Amino acid sequence: MRGALFVLSLAAMLAGCGAPQPAQDEAAKPRNAGDRGFAGVFVPIGSFEDPAGPPPFQNTRWPAKPPFTEWGAAESQRLKDPTSLKVCSPNGPVFFMSEVGIFPLEFLEAPDQIVILREASGMPRRIYMDGRGHPDDVEPSWMGHSIGHWEGESLFVDTIGLNGLARAMNGVGSNARVSEDDAKPRMPSSEQLHLVERMKLVANGELLEDELTINDPKAYTEPLILKHYFQRRPDIDMLEYYCNENPRDDSVVAGSKSK
Amino acid sequence: MRAFAVIVIAMLAAAAQSLAYAHHSFAAFDRNKKVVLVGVVKDFQWTNPHAWIQLEVQDAKGDKTEWGVECGSPNMMARTGWKKELLKPGDQVAVTVNPLLDGKPNGSLVSITLANGAVLGPGDAPPPKPLGSSSAR
Numbered sequence: 001m002r003g004a005l006f007v008l009s010l011a012a013m014l015a016g017c018g019a020p021q022p023a024q025d026e027a028a029k030p031r032n033a034g035d036r037g038f039a040g041v042f043v044p045i046g047s048f049e050d051p052a053g054p055p056p057f058q059n060t061r062w063p064a065k066p067p068f069t070e071w072g073a074a075e076s077q078r079l080k081d082p083t084s085l086k087v088c089s090p091n092g093p094v095f096f097m098s099e100v101g102i103f104p105l106e107f108l109e110a111p112d113q114i115v116i117l118r119e120a121s122g123m124p125r126r127i128y129m130d131g132r133g134h135p136d137d138v139e140p141s142w143m144g145h146s147i148g149h150w151e152g153e154s155l156f157v158d159t160i161g162l163n164g165l166a167r168a169m170n171g172v173g174s175n176a177r178v179s180e181d182d183a184k185p186r187m188p189s190s191e192q193l194h195l196v197e198r199m200k201l202v203a204n205g206e207l208l209e210d211e212l213t214i215n216d217p218k219a220y221t222e223p224l225i226l227k228h229y230f231q232r233r234p235d236i237d238m239l240e241y242y243c244n245e246n247p248r249d250d251s252v253v254a255g256s257k258s259k
Numbered sequence: 260m261r262a263f264a265v266i267v268i269a270m271l272a273a274a275a276q277s278l279a280y281a282h283h284s285f286a287a288f289d290r291n292k293k294v295v296l297v298g299v300v301k302d303f304q305w306t307n308p309h310a311w312i313q314l315e316v317q318d319a320k321g322d323k324t325e326w327g328v329e330c331g332s333p334n335m336m337a338r339t340g341w342k343k344e345l346l347k348p349g350d351q352v353a354v355t356v357n358p359l360l361d362g363k364p365n366g367s368l369v370s371i372t373l374a375n376g377a378v379l380g381p382g383d384a385p386p387p388k389p390l391g392s393s394s395a396r
Contacts, residue, residue: 043385057390088308102335102384119334203390236385239334246306248327 036153037205038107038114041238042230045207046100053229057207059098060226062170062184072188072219079168079186088243090123090142092166093159093195097210098228099171105230106238114148114155120241127157134160140191142166157197164191169214190218206232288357288367296326296366297353303346308332310382312346312368314354327365328354331382339383350374 045053052058068076078084091099096118103119112130127148138145138161145161168186194215202209207229214224298316310330317323330336333343346352351374356366368381 047384047387100384101387104385206390231388231390233385233388235388236338239337240307241332241334242307245308246304246311247308248311248329 036150036155037201037232038155038199038208039109041104041106041233041236042208043104043233043236044099044101045229045231048100051100053100057203057209057229059100059228062187062226063224064184066185066187066224067221068185069217069219069221071190072216075188075190075219076168076186079188088247089165089167091118091121092162092169092189092193093125093143093146094169094189094193094212094214095167095171096121096125096143097197097212098169098226101231103241104233104236104238117238119238122242134158140164144193144195154198154200157195157199159195159197160193162189162191162193164189164193187224188219189214189216192216192218202229208232287359287361289360290357292358293355293369294358294366295353295355296328298326298351300346300348300350300352301325302348303343305333305343310336310341312352312354312371314352316364324364326356328356328368329366330368331380333382335382335384336379337382338385340377340379341382345373345379 044059045057046059047053052061066072066076096116097105099120103121105119106117108115108117112128114127114129116125116127118124123143125143125146127146129148131149132147134145134147140161140163142163142165144159146157146159148155148157150156166189169189170184170187196213196215198211200209201207210228210230212224212226212228214220214226296314296316298314300312301315302311302313304311304313309332312328312330314326314328315323316326330341333341353372354366355369355371357369358364358366370378370380372378
């Protein structure tokens, strides 16, 4: 038996000699998101009562006086009215990555893709990691077209192709006043939104930091830069959420009288 | 009567807890007003985006009013101890709500005291964990 194993091993070695493989630098081999610690469930830090979260890793708050263009200022006013909201309209990528800690996110890995799920959102963010660029004729969509690449331990994600119909980037577009942030101006985004993100792990790998650079020349005269943090929570399972199952509160959303 | 007073005190304590909603505007509710309702569950709708309790409340004259009580979403509720089976038609409960501004019998749940004395809120974010308490990658 041992002899047979030896013969097999020898045959394998000889076969290897017959077909030499190109030398591969181990360090240069691509590693997946899971190896880098990006896969799994994360909960956004912060709460309605304390949107920034505890120091030292605090979410950047939206500016009190945003650098609006004329269109941006008018759109911000329009979004203050709860009746401007389409019931159950999707969030868009910025709100997806910047809400405080109610709904967890889950980073999943597929071949040549990183997919981010958000419990409150039926639509995932899909980040192509296969080296492709954005299409020249990108089709406008709610979450846009995202491509990503690694630089060291940081994941860079570039997103364009938004349809400009998402909710305000800083929330539900209501005057509910559940958070101090709800008193701040609504932050619209347009089809010109170009979002650049740098994601990396901090706090000994326990937090994921997402630095969002928001370029939207239709709405803002200069880029907006925010940092948001997500805590790794392997103790939490993702659950379901579906906006339109029993929409009794449509009347509230639409601003008409309650049933 | 004493038991009821205890329930009300427990509920007022629970009412001090903060709310966490994300779905939509709650501007229709009076956040500064709390109403305590004691009644019988007629229906419990364990549904998205929000669960609802239909509660039959009898006043001193014996007149009955059906209240709609809006809760959080089932995912947020499940993370704070709720289950679909917790409420059944016929259960006697006491709830604290922020009522609608327009005076209609409809409120946003602040807290509920079940027949067994358990007190629950409207659902909330995952319970926070201090940094350093969960292992890194």
